[in-house]
Amino acid sequence: MEQSDEISVRSSNLSRKIIAISAGEAHTLALTGDGKVYTWGRGTFGRLGTGSEEDRSMPVQVRFFGSDDEREEKLKIVEIAAGAYHSLALADDGSVWGWGYGSYGQIGATGENYMVPRLLDGFFGLGSPSSSLQDYETKRGKPLKISSVKAGGMMSLAIDDIGSLWMWGNCPHPPKTGLSEGELELESSPAPVPVWDFHGHTVVKVACGDEHVVALVSAGEAYEGGDLLCYSWGVNSHGQLGLGDTESRWQPAMVETFNLESPWEVYDIACGKSHTALLAQRKRPSDTLESVCWTFGLGDNGQLGHGTAQDLTSPEIVKGLPESVFLVSVDCGLFHTSVVSSVGEVWSWGMEKGFGLCPDARYFGTEAGDALSPLLVPCNGLYDPQFPEPLQVACGAAHTVLVADSGYKLWAWGRGRSGVLGNGKNVDCYVPTLALWPLLSEDFKEGEASNVEQTERVENKTPEGSAQADKRLSEAMAEMQLLQSKLSLVERYASMLHGSIFGRPLQDHEIASLQETSKFDIAKEWEAMLESSDQRKLAHLEMFYRNMLAGVKDKLMKKRIQEIVKECLKSPATTRTE
Incomplete structure (x- = not known):
C-alpha cells in the first residue's frame, strides 16, 4: 500500500x-x-464500567446507554480520567459520567459503587459562601458546561468552559476547630464544589494524587501564553506540594519556582501517591530546545529520579534525560514516573527498575532494585529502541501504558495480573508488549462484512444471510476467547515453572522459536538453553534439580514406609483369621 493510501485509510x-x-x-x-x-x-x-466486576484482559467498549439504544451512537466522549478505583468520562455536550468505586463520593453519588456509567447531575444547584450559582451564571452569561475532567486517588476534578475548577470526592477542606497549624482535614462530598480561590483567573490544567492537587492557573483573567502560575494544596507530608516545607495546605499556594519571574513555563503536570512531576520549557526561545522534567515529594523508591531515595520539598530538574528533544508527556504511578520524548524515547524511574512493581512481583537476584535515576525503556521490537510517533504515556500503580504510532498502537509493561496490560495475558512483563489493539473483533467484522457483501452480490442472498454471518462471527469470537483463555493459563503455568527454576518469570525472548516444521527437538533446545545460561541461572537450575530430586526421594521413602506399615498391620489380622 502506498504511504498516501495508508494515511487516507487511517484518517x-x-x-x-x-x-x-x-x-x-x-x-x-x-x-x-x-x-x-x-x-x-x-x-x-x-471500575471498568462493563456491568460486572469481572476482569478483562483485552480492551472492551464501555456502553453508556446500551448497544441497542440510539443515544449510544450519538454520544461522543472527548476526555477520560481514571482514578485509583473509579473512572470518569466527559462528553462533547459538557456532561460528565462516572463509574466504579464511590465510597467517598468521587463518582457523584453518596457511598455507592456503580458497575455502569452514571450521569453526574451535581453541577447544578450549587452555590458559594459569597454568591449564588444564579449570580455566577449571570456573570458568565451561559449555562455551566464542563470542558475537562481529572481523577486522583479518591477525588475527582473538573474545569468548566470559563476556567473555573470544581472538586468532589475526598478533598481538602477548611480546617475545623481543634486542628493545629499544618494539619489538614479531608472531607468526602458527592457534590462538586467550586474552588473559589481562582475566581477571576483561568485554570488551564490540573492533576491530583492521593491527597494533593496541583494546578496551572493564568496570572490574569484569561490565559495568554507564557503567564501560567503553578499552585498546589492538600497533604504535604513529604513535600509533594513543592513549597519548600512539609506543612499541609487546604488553600492553594503558589510554587515559587514557577512564578512570573521564572525563566521556565510549566506545560504538563502529573501526581503520584505522594510525589509530583512537571514538564517545563524556556519562556524565551533559544538556539537549543530546552524541555525538562522537575520532580519533588516522596523519593524513597527513587520516583524523583535524582539518584537518591531522599524526599524533596522543592522542585529540582531530573538529570540524565535526553537534551535538545521535546518531552511530550509525563505521568506518575504510585511509586514510579515515566516520560516520553518527541523522538520516541521512553524513560522511567522509581520502584523496581521504574516499573512500579509491588514487592510480590519483583525481579530477583542481581537485577533487582529500584531505579534512582532515569532508565531508557527500549521498544523491544521492530522500532527498537525508540517508539514510533508517541502521543502519551500513562502510569498505573504498577503498570505503564504508551500510545504511539500516531495512536494506532499500544504498548504496556509491568504488572500483568488481572489482564492489566491488555494483551490477553495475566503475567507480568519486564519489557514493552503490544496490547491487543485494534480489537480483533473489528478485523473479524471487516473481513466478515466483505465476505457477506461478495456472497450477496454473487448469490443474491436475502438479509437472513447477514444474521447468519453475525451468528458465525459470534461463534468465532467465543471460540477465540476460549482459546485465548487456555493459552493464558498455559503461559501462566510456564511462567510460574520458569520462575521456580530460574528465580524470575519467563521472558518473551527466552521462548524457543518453533520452526514451521511440527517436530520439536526438546533435547536439542534443552542443550541450547544450558549453553546460553550464565552461572547464576545454572546455579538456580542445580538448586531446583536438587530440591526436586530430594522431594522425589522423600516421597518414595514415605510411600515405602506406608506400604511396610500396611503389611505389618495386615499380617496379625491374617494370622488371627487362620
Whole structure:
C-alpha cells in the first residue's frame, strides 16, 4: 500500500485511532477518535464500567446507554480520567459520567459503587459562601458546561468552559476547630464544589494524587501564553506540594519556582501517591530546545529520579534525560514516573527498575532494585529502541501504558495480573508488549462484512444471510476467547515453572522459536538453553534439580514406609483369621 493510501485509510478510520489514555490502580481507559471509550484490567468495584466486576484482559467498549439504544451512537466522549478505583468520562455536550468505586463520593453519588456509567447531575444547584450559582451564571452569561475532567486517588476534578475548577470526592477542606497549624482535614462530598480561590483567573490544567492537587492557573483573567502560575494544596507530608516545607495546605499556594519571574513555563503536570512531576520549557526561545522534567515529594523508591531515595520539598530538574528533544508527556504511578520524548524515547524511574512493581512481583537476584535515576525503556521490537510517533504515556500503580504510532498502537509493561496490560495475558512483563489493539473483533467484522457483501452480490442472498454471518462471527469470537483463555493459563503455568527454576518469570525472548516444521527437538533446545545460561541461572537450575530430586526421594521413602506399615498391620489380622 502506498504511504498516501495508508494515511487516507487511517484518517477515515477514527474508531481505530486512540487519542488519549488514562491509567488507574490496575485498569486502563482508552479514548478513540470517534468518541468511544475502551477499558481493560481489574474489574473490582465496577471500575471498568462493563456491568460486572469481572476482569478483562483485552480492551472492551464501555456502553453508556446500551448497544441497542440510539443515544449510544450519538454520544461522543472527548476526555477520560481514571482514578485509583473509579473512572470518569466527559462528553462533547459538557456532561460528565462516572463509574466504579464511590465510597467517598468521587463518582457523584453518596457511598455507592456503580458497575455502569452514571450521569453526574451535581453541577447544578450549587452555590458559594459569597454568591449564588444564579449570580455566577449571570456573570458568565451561559449555562455551566464542563470542558475537562481529572481523577486522583479518591477525588475527582473538573474545569468548566470559563476556567473555573470544581472538586468532589475526598478533598481538602477548611480546617475545623481543634486542628493545629499544618494539619489538614479531608472531607468526602458527592457534590462538586467550586474552588473559589481562582475566581477571576483561568485554570488551564490540573492533576491530583492521593491527597494533593496541583494546578496551572493564568496570572490574569484569561490565559495568554507564557503567564501560567503553578499552585498546589492538600497533604504535604513529604513535600509533594513543592513549597519548600512539609506543612499541609487546604488553600492553594503558589510554587515559587514557577512564578512570573521564572525563566521556565510549566506545560504538563502529573501526581503520584505522594510525589509530583512537571514538564517545563524556556519562556524565551533559544538556539537549543530546552524541555525538562522537575520532580519533588516522596523519593524513597527513587520516583524523583535524582539518584537518591531522599524526599524533596522543592522542585529540582531530573538529570540524565535526553537534551535538545521535546518531552511530550509525563505521568506518575504510585511509586514510579515515566516520560516520553518527541523522538520516541521512553524513560522511567522509581520502584523496581521504574516499573512500579509491588514487592510480590519483583525481579530477583542481581537485577533487582529500584531505579534512582532515569532508565531508557527500549521498544523491544521492530522500532527498537525508540517508539514510533508517541502521543502519551500513562502510569498505573504498577503498570505503564504508551500510545504511539500516531495512536494506532499500544504498548504496556509491568504488572500483568488481572489482564492489566491488555494483551490477553495475566503475567507480568519486564519489557514493552503490544496490547491487543485494534480489537480483533473489528478485523473479524471487516473481513466478515466483505465476505457477506461478495456472497450477496454473487448469490443474491436475502438479509437472513447477514444474521447468519453475525451468528458465525459470534461463534468465532467465543471460540477465540476460549482459546485465548487456555493459552493464558498455559503461559501462566510456564511462567510460574520458569520462575521456580530460574528465580524470575519467563521472558518473551527466552521462548524457543518453533520452526514451521511440527517436530520439536526438546533435547536439542534443552542443550541450547544450558549453553546460553550464565552461572547464576545454572546455579538456580542445580538448586531446583536438587530440591526436586530430594522431594522425589522423600516421597518414595514415605510411600515405602506406608506400604511396610500396611503389611505389618495386615499380617496379625491374617494370622488371627487362620
